[in-house]
Amino acid sequence: MGRLAACFIDSCATLQLPVTGYGLRYEYGIFSQTIVNGEQVEEPDHWLRNGNVWEIERIEYIQRIKFGGHTERHIDENGHTRVCWVDTHDILAVPYDTRSPVTKMAR
DSSP states (O other): OHHHHHHHHHHHHHTTOOOOOOOOOOTTOSEEEEEETTEEEEEEOOTTTTOOTTEEEOGGGOEEEEESOEEEEEEOTTSOEEEEEESOEEEEEOOEEEOOTTSOOOO
């Protein structure tokens, strides 16, 4: 899917369409693979160990992401039914912008 998304964004750029692309930045999202005794074996590729010069960390847009938990219904002070997502496992997600190689590096 990543390759398909990259081709789509490339096509949009070629057509000069005003689009924005989003992706997930996994620390070990890329892996190396080898064939051992006829079987594919994956190993994590520590591709961020030395950082990424094309990325700009955007702490000012940090987002709380919720996993798990469950929902509970309650009635608010106006008599409306409300649903709350509770007992979640939350993480803070830090977005990164990716510079184009043709973007000026001064920042």
